[in-house]
Amino acid sequence: DYTKEKKAGEGTYAVVYLGTKKSTGRSIAVKEIKTSQFKDGLDMSALREVKFLQELKHVNVIELVDVFMANDNLNLVLEFLPADLEIIIKDTSIMFSPADIKSWILMTLRGVHHCHRNFILHRDLKPNNLLLAPDGQLKIADFGLARLMASPQEILTSNVVTRWYRAPELLFGAKHYTSAVDIWSVGVIFAELMLRIPYLPGKDDVDQINVTFRALGTPTDADWPEVSSFSNYNKIQIYPPPSREELRRRFIAATENALELISGMMIMNPKKRWDAVKCLQSQYFQELPEPTLPQDLP
Amino acid sequence: DLHKRYELVENEYNDSFIRDLQKKKEYIASGFRADFIYDRMLTEAFM
């Protein structure tokens, strides 16, 4: 029922084709998972994509249309999403307004909220995993690093989330982190939408720590109890947190409520960081301008 | 789901297992949140 008309891309474990669902004429993307590549059978990323996308059904999460085996390859049929936020941010010929930014962040937070209320952590939120549908809807994609919220005593790997969007607790090697890591990533994406350049572009994992704390201040036990117990805490440079004035200068187009929201999403201490519900209920989404309707977005 | 069939009242729960974890440095530093755990268990119980 599906055609593979054009190769759209090739990754380590999959080839992506654009095609059509013949019975409905709907454009689709077929992610063909190379099964021979992984000596341990089905690749973990593919397994996670299938596992979580089967359970999530939300306008702001990519839809898994079908899954099938063919010629010993696993095929994920996904809805066709021709663009992503990274393309939009980088293409400076595209002008976008504060209302547009509000719309994209609102849709992102709704998608993240849906994952979190299903106790699923995405763990790789970044602009090119936020895809855009022809009708303007933004959809969270690539659940290859996703996992269920940990059981209480479970140990998690901190080697997740693409570096520039990685939360401080992950930079410190935390093993019992929560969905707060996704909120941090959304905060960085929000900043990048306003600045049109990467907000915390570390050259490597060590530099990432330095870039993060130079921009936002080095956390101390006072505001983040036990942060000094992380093994690599003593090696880091101490920087003061930015004043409100400094933040205003950094995000000149941002309203007070926008600064409030981005500050809430990027609170160092994950325990105090805002969760998806608090973000969605923030004043920023209740003040003018109203978020641009998806169909009117660039 | 506007009307969840439970109310999360953290200080009402005597859960020694979770309480012990909450005191561990590595859990505190990681941002471990008992209320997230309770919310998940209660959601699974009343879904």
Next chain:
Amino acid sequence: YRHSSQYRLWSFTKEQLESRRRALNVKVVDKVNEKLQDIISKHNDLSQEELNAINEKAVPVTMEEELKFVNFFAKKVQSFCHSLNLPTEVCATAISFFRRFFLVNSTMEIHPKHILLASIFLACKSENYFIGIEAFAKKTKSQPTTILKYEFDVLESLQFTLLNHHPYRPLHGFFLDIQYILHGKVDLNYMGQIYTNCKRRITETLLTDVVYHYTPPQITLACLLIDDEALTLKYLEVKFGSPPEEQKESETEGMKREETPSDTKLPSNLKLQTLTALIRECQAMILNVETLSKEEATKIDAKLHYCQNPMLL
């Protein structure tokens, strides 16, 4: 839960489950018989004695025998998981994968022993308890190729649905809520004992069909009912019930309250009687489990073996 694949694809009424298994068995019995006839017709030199042996021993298994045989092996999945020291959730998922597989495939097509390890291996991956295939094969004294060969068969038979909701988390949830609802009236040490007993009993239910007929919370409540009926009924009564005279008052009040959302307990849209009846049904099913003896399993195994290889006879 109604959006979950577990509810959408793997929940059945008793009738649906029975007809599903029966249809599968009938379909495969026909195929087996056809194959047997084909073999017999190709070997027209068979003696009467040999023919009798084939007709007597190479007999397809019935649906009932299949189900018992699958459950017999599901118990082996469980003991294998315990010998590998796998976490509770991983073990539960392995059993779930294994039993669901045989809702789609017959033991006459694929012997359960081939699916046993593939189910465990896939469950380890799916529950983030990854063990590399070499290490896993070594631990289980098997061949990597055999396990990987069936991994995709299991995945496909599962219709690529991997996320399981087991009754363990609901048990933890009720453990918390009982403390709140029966505030001060339950002894914590006693609750701890109840928790342990119920956790063990939940593990047993995973080997039965209750997982297809009831939601995880209902199974949990049935296990709680088995363990302490008085406590469970008291909890449900306080939580979901309300005496008839109050019923009217709370309904009208409930209307008022709807207008002024407050943080007091909201009227639950759940009928206590319905819930209690459902849990009682589940309880009965949990308590009425028949197991297969090793001798019976051996007999069924022989039938399967000769159906696959009638010329051995």
